[in-house]
Amino acid sequence: MPAQKTxxxxxxxxxxxxxxxxxxxxxxIGDLSKACDIPKSHFxxxxxxxxxxxxxxxxxxxxxxxxxxxxxxxxxxxxxxESKWQQIRQKLERIFMxxxxxxxxxxxxxxxxxxxxxxxFVPAVRNYFEEMILAFAVLFQPVSSPEGAILLAQRSxxxxxxxxxxxxxxxxxxxxxxxxxxxxxxxxxxxxx
Amino acid sequence: MPAQKTxxxxxxxxxxxxxxxxxxxxxxIGDLSKACDIPKSHFxxxxxxxxxxxxxxxxxxxxxxxxxxxxxxxxxxxxxxESKWQQIRQKLERIFMxxxxxxxxxxxxxxxxxxxxxxxFVPAVRNYFEEMILAFAVLFQPVSSPEGAILLAQRSxxxxxxxxxxxxxxxxxxxxxxxxxxxxxxxxxxxxx
DNA sequence: GTCTATACCAAGATAGAC
DNA sequence: GTCTATCTTGGTATAGAC
Numbered sequence: 001m002p003a004q005k006t007x008x009x010x011x012x013x014x015x016x017x018x019x020x021x022x023x024x025x026x027x028x029i030g031d032l033s034k035a036c037d038i039p040k041s042h043f044x045x046x047x048x049x050x051x052x053x054x055x056x057x058x059x060x061x062x063x064x065x066x067x068x069x070x071x072x073x074x075x076x077x078x079x080x081x082e083s084k085w086q087q088i089r090q091k092l093e094r095i096f097m098x099x100x101x102x103x104x105x106x107x108x109x110x111x112x113x114x115x116x117x118x119x120x121f122v123p124a125v126r127n128y129f130e131e132m133i134l135a136f137a138v139l140f141q142p143v144s145s146p147e148g149a150i151l152l153a154q155r156s157x158x159x160x161x162x163x164x165x166x167x168x169x170x171x172x173x174x175x176x177x178x179x180x181x182x183x184x185x186x187x188x189x190x191x192x193x
Numbered sequence: 194m195p196a197q198k199t200x201x202x203x204x205x206x207x208x209x210x211x212x213x214x215x216x217x218x219x220x221x222i223g224d225l226s227k228a229c230d231i232p233k234s235h236f237x238x239x240x241x242x243x244x245x246x247x248x249x250x251x252x253x254x255x256x257x258x259x260x261x262x263x264x265x266x267x268x269x270x271x272x273x274x275e276s277k278w279q280q281i282r283q284k285l286e287r288i289f290m291x292x293x294x295x296x297x298x299x300x301x302x303x304x305x306x307x308x309x310x311x312x313x314f315v316p317a318v319r320n321y322f323e324e325m326i327l328a329f330a331v332l333f334q335p336v337s338s339p340e341g342a343i344l345l346a347q348r349s350x351x352x353x354x355x356x357x358x359x360x361x362x363x364x365x366x367x368x369x370x371x372x373x374x375x376x377x378x379x380x381x382x383x384x385x386x
Numbered sequence: 387g388t389c390t391a392t393a394c395c396a397a398g399a400t401a402g403a404c
Numbered sequence: 405g406t407c408t409a410t411c412t413t414g415g416t417a418t419a420g421a422c
Contacts, residue, residue: 023216026218030415038389039390040390041389041417043417044418045387045389050416106358107303109362110299110361114294122362125362155375157355157359158368159352159355160355163351165303166350169315169322175347221396221398222397222399232408233397233408234400235408236399237399238405238407238408
């Protein structure tokens with residue numbers, strides 16, 4: 001294994017943590033290279049196109065992780081919706097409780113989706129939320145109409161994202177857990193609409 | 194009226210818009226002074242303590258506005274909960290639909306609540322969300338127990354904040370409006386818990 | 387191919403002019 | 405009291421050393 005691969009990986013992992021805690025604009029290449037103990041000029045060896053390329057790769061990595069390790073669970077046809085939800089719930093709890101900061105996708109959405117010059121990161125972030133909504137909608141299929149399932153999924157994602165925001169602000173996981181509990185309740189409640 | 198008062202006011206209003214669209218860290222004093230057509234060094238005449246003082250005053254202004262013009266409505270004892278909700282709903286729609294960007298409090302929560310050095314802005318942002326939750330809880334009193342009302346209010350705020358996030362990301366107000374609709378529904382549905 | 391000294395620029399802030 | 409020329413720092417990025 002060449003040294004490059006591992007070091008670039010390390011930069012991406014560290015950058016992910018920094019961006020999640022401090023945001024994209026408030027994290028400098030200096031912060032990152034300090035965290036990785038390399039001179040900051042060396043950063044451009046791995047990322048010739050600079051900070052934006054780094055963020056691209058970070059967002060791709062996060063999106064791919066969630067797609068493959070979390071959202072994919074919703075599509076396992078041989079399992080019951082309840083079991084699939086429990087697995088997804090556990091994944092979400094492990095991810096968001098065992099880390100510092102909040103949701104990098106939520107923060108990036110707010111930080112960058114309205115910058116005049118170039119909303120370069122918007123597609124990856126949109127994709128993340130679309131996949132999350134679709135995965136939740138699959139779980140809601142048994143208790144709702146197809147359109148109702150989408151609405152329930154959207155509500156779930158909004159509740160969850162708001163919960164992550166308040167969890168971070170108050171350093172109190174109750175908001176996040178309550179959102180998870182409410183989603184679990186909705187999964188067991190047939191909808192009229 | 195001295196020139197100072199009006200110009201400082203103008204700086205705060207402009208800064209509020211810039212922070213809401215681009216975030217705190219991605220908005221420079223240069224951006225602001227360009228928007229206000231003053232040399233950036235003159236900014237420090239109005240705000241000797243720099244950008245942080247500016248943000249302090251922006252957040253205070255936003256919080257005070259919401260307290261006095263929006264949340265206060267919930268405490269007008271002579272009016273019905275339905276009428277109070279309709280007034281609050283209209284206010285929220287006017288505020289968040291007639292502006293560019295999302296919710297400055299939500300963005301500031303995510304951007305700054307985890308910075309290592311100094312979470313200076315956290316108290317004002319927490320205060321904003323506390324007042325919002327309390328105001329909503331008052332509206333839920335008639336259909337729920339006191340503790341249930343708080344939970345419903347927290348859920349409403351989370352749904353709303355998530356909706357504002359997705360509205361900004363997808364440039365589509367449906368997420369925001371659906372959250373408002375769901376809150377309206379909950380206000381008319383007695384709770385068991 | 388791997389790494390770093392250095393350049394350049396933009397940001398925040400000050401000292402001091404009017 | 406009002407305003408601006410200027411300094412300093414720290415950020416991104418490159419040219420070029422090993």
